[in-house]
Amino acid sequence: MTVKITRDDLTAQDLRAAAGGAKDGRVARRLLAIAFVLEGVSRKTAAESCGMDRQTLRDWVHRYNAQGIAGLANRFGGGAQPRLTSEQMAQLASWVEAGPDLARDGVVRWRRADLARRIEKVFSIDVHERTVGKYLDRLGFRRLSVRPEHPNADPAAQEAFKKTSKVW
Numbered sequence: 654m655t656v657k658i659t660r661d662d663l664t665a666q667d668l669r670a671a672a673g674g675a676k677d678g679r680v681a682r683r684l685l686a687i688a689f690v691l692e693g694v695s696r697k698t699a700a701e702s703c704g705m706d707r708q709t710l711r712d713w714v715h716r717y718n719a720q721g722i723a724g725l726a727n728r729f730g731g732g733a734q735p736r737l738t739s740e741q742m743a744q745l746a747s748w749v750e751a752g753p754d755l756a757r758d759g760v761v762r763w764r765r766a767d768l769a770r771r772i773e774k775v776f777s778i779d780v781h782e783r784t785v786g787k788y789l790d791r792l793g794f795r796r797l798s799v800r801p802e803h804p805n806a807d808p809a810a811q812e813a814f815k816k817t818s819k820v821w
Contacts (some may be wrong), residue, residue: 656696656714658687665691671722679801683713683725690709691716736778737788746792755804762801765789 665688672684682703689699690710700710716724737745748771753760760767761807765782768789773779780788 655688656711658691658714659718662800665689668722677727679727680725683717684722686710687714687717687725735788736780736784737772737776741772741776741778742788742792744775745788746794748794749789749794760806 668684668688668691668792672681672688675681675684682705686703686705687698689702690696694702696707696710703710705713713725734812735742745768748768749763753763755761758767759770765785768785769780769782772785
């Protein structure tokens with residue numbers, strides 16, 4: 654069965670010129686295969702000469718017919734969807750800004766592992782601590798943090814110590 658190209662805005666020569674200027678080799682191969690089809694070469698020969706299967710060439714011809722040269726570009730899936738919703742991300746940001754509660758969280762400063770435990774406890778979503786780090790980066794937080802302060806620290810005793818200690 655032959656593959657029919659319904660677009661007539663570009664000739665085989667135009668497609669070869671576009672293939673020569675393509676930065677991606679895969680797009681160039683697609684353009685060359687379609688140029689072969691325009692010249693009347695069989696689908697099997699055109700596909701084999703460009704390193705693809707006949708069915709793959711057929712799919713590319715359909716995309717070319719529908720969208721032109723732009724349809725031959727690579728498409729990317731965009732990756733996995735985040736497991737936390739935007740509301741949950743806002744809640745995570747508020748936890749980080751407020752800091753941990755020693756009685757509730759059992760820590761004096763947040764680590765990614767602590768936040769992962771809290772996310773699992775509150776949202777019932779199990780995330781790896783590296784993923785928590787990506788979420789924090791997306792929220793604009795950095796690894797640098799203030800030095801933690803002991804919950805039973807006495808500011809008056811600290812000032813008295815500073816006054817009596819020698820400065821080097």
